[in-house]
Amino acid sequence: xxxxxxxxxxxxxxxxxxxxxxxxxxxxxxxxxxxxxxxxxxxxxxxxxxxxxxxxxxxxxxxxxxxxxxxxxxxxxxxxxxxxxxxxxxxxxxxxxxxxxxxxxxxxxxxxxxxxxxxxxxxxxxxxxxxxxxxxxxxxxxxxxxxxxxxxxxxxxxxxxxxxxxxxxxxxxxxxxxxxxxxxxxxxxxxxxxxxxxxxxxxxxxxxxxxxxxxxxxxxxxxxxxxxxxxxxxxxxxxxxxxxxxxxxxxxxxxxxxxxxxxxxxxxxxxxxxxxxxxxxxxxxxxxxxxxxxxxxxxxxxxxxxxxxxxxxxxxxxxxxxxxxxxxxxxxxxxxxxxxxxxxxxxxxxxxxxxxxxxxxxxxxxxxxxxxxxxxxxxxxxxxxxxxxxxxxxxxxxxxxxxxxxxxxxxxxxxxxxxxxxxxxxxxxxxxxxxxxxxxxxxxxxxxxxxxxxxxxxxxxxxxxxxxxxxxxxxxxxxxx
Numbered sequence: 055x056x057x058x059x060x061x062x063x064x065x066x067x068x069x070x071x072x073x074x075x076x077x078x079x080x081x082x083x084x085x086x087x088x089x090x091x092x093x094x095x096x097x098x099x100x101x102x103x104x105x106x107x108x109x110x111x112x113x114x115x116x117x118x119x120x121x122x123x124x125x126x127x128x129x130x131x132x133x134x135x136x137x138x139x140x141x142x143x144x145x146x147x148x149x150x151x152x153x154x155x156x157x158x159x160x161x162x163x164x165x166x167x168x169x170x171x172x173x174x175x176x177x178x179x180x181x182x183x184x185x186x187x188x189x190x191x192x193x194x195x196x197x198x199x200x201x202x203x204x205x206x207x208x209x210x211x212x213x214x215x216x217x218x219x220x221x222x223x224x225x226x227x228x229x230x231x232x233x234x235x236x237x238x239x240x241x242x243x244x245x246x247x248x249x250x251x252x253x254x255x256x257x258x259x260x261x262x263x264x265x266x267x268x269x270x271x272x273x274x275x276x277x278x279x280x281x282x283x284x285x286x287x288x289x290x291x292x293x294x295x296x297x298x299x300x301x302x303x304x305x306x307x308x309x310x311x312x313x314x315x316x317x318x319x320x321x322x323x324x325x326x327x328x329x330x331x332x333x334x335x336x337x338x339x340x341x342x343x344x345x346x347x348x349x350x351x352x353x354x355x356x357x358x359x360x361x362x363x364x365x366x367x368x369x370x371x372x373x374x375x376x377x378x379x380x381x382x383x384x385x386x387x388x389x390x391x392x393x394x395x396x397x398x399x400x401x402x403x404x405x406x407x408x409x410x411x412x413x414x415x416x417x418x419x420x421x422x423x424x425x426x427x428x429x430x431x432x433x434x435x436x437x438x439x440x441x442x443x444x445x446x447x448x449x450x451x452x453x454x455x456x457x458x459x460x461x462x463x464x465x466x467x468x469x470x471x472x473x474x475x476x477x478x479x480x481x482x483x484x485x486x487x488x489x490x491x492x493x494x495x496x497x498x499x500x501x502x503x504x505x506x507x508x509x510x511x512x513x514x515x516x517x518x519x520x521x522x523x524x525x526x527x528x529x530x531x532x533x534x535x
Contacts, residue, residue, distance in 0.1 A: 080095075098267070128169075142240065190535065214284050228256060341467075410425075422442045
């Protein structure tokens with residue numbers, strides 16, 4: 055890796071302001087080459103408990119700081135992240151595989167949450183409620199929930215940390231972060247910059263090691279009062295059960311099965327560009343990316359032809375070697391899953407329009423793929439693909455596609471393209487999803503609440519509502535006045 059600041063490349067955990075090693079290590083691979091790029095520590099249970107104690111000790115002083123003081127430190131961290139955007143992007147592309155321009159965009163996106171919550175730290179408002187007696191006053195205050203644990207995924211190793219840490223610190227909480235063992239280098243680099251920004255020891259802690267062992271320690275600890283997790287629904291359910299014994303507050307951002315609907319009154323060219331942006335970003339490895347593409351029968355043939363032609367022009371390659379549209383998948387399991395999805399669709403009379411096979415580059419690269427004649431008995435109808443494959447379903451009427459779109463246990467994100475205003479309102483209100491984008495293919499922003507319903511999770515990240523996830527409400531009754 056060619057970094058301007060080589061001190062951002064760390065291979066140690068970060069606990070109580072110290073960089074920590076361990077006897078056992080895990081290798082970190084570059085998915086574009088398969089090469090080992092780092093070895094990270096396998097911390098044990100006692101190390102995790104040390105991190106929890108450090109966060110507990112730091113909590114008392116951190117919550118005592120004024121909102122303005124916390125805001126100033128968050129802003130310093132934000133500026134350092136932007137100052138080192140190129141290096142952070144290089145680290146991310148090396149460990150995660152996405153194109154360098156996508157990594158740069160993610161660093162900027164992650165930083166936007168830190169800037170946003172630097173301001174929201176000053177807006178944890180309470181209330182004064184009219185009392186029922188003249189001798190009483192009723193106050194409602196907001197206080198930090200306490201020590202927080204965060205478990206983040208590999209697909210957005212910078213932004214998912216920023217989206218959790220920024221509101222936690224703004225609210226006055228301290229945090230222990232367990233990043234994915236596949237992409238820990240981004241987390242270590244962010245901790246280094248947080249230290250430079252002046253964020254005190256113990257406020258941010260980064261731990262790595264066995265996921266089950268760390269998860270068990272975090273969920274069983276009575277010191278930790280909240281768990282925030284982004285990942286699969288299966289793991290989210292397990293963590294939620296483990297948190298039940300101590301009745302922790304939980305935020306869960308889980309799996310998705312996003313419908314992308316194109317009605318016959320839509321602008322076809324705009325819908326194609328939106329579908330490409332939604333589907334093929336990060337090689338289709340995003341929880342909110344389009345999973346099922348529904349196109350109304352009147353424009354179906356025109357759409358799939360133009361869509362496949364546009365997708366066939368997408369370029370694939372190592373993210374550090376050129377300005378490619380798509381990088382590799384994260385690991386062999388992801389590649390095999392993608393292949394199985396395509397094989398299943400073709401075996402059930404799906405029609406391959408472009409792609410459909412591992413890329414000639416070999417390794418973990420897979421061709422951007424479009425499948426026509428998709429049907430409800432295919433795996434891709436109910437399962438999250440998490441790869442660069444777009445199955446296109448045909449539908450007749452508005453009611454039909456609403457039924458199909460909602461026919462899933464997930465409810466994270468949905469997209470549709472239409473110009474009829476009445477339809478826009480009807481469909482928006484009918485879709486059972488936490489987020490709906492109309493005539494847009496990308497919806498994530500720090501100013502809006504990100505999260506799902508049904509088995510896609512609990513809670514929201516971003517916006518003014520995201521701060522509430524890290525605050526408790528206290529009712530105070532003042533008598534004898």
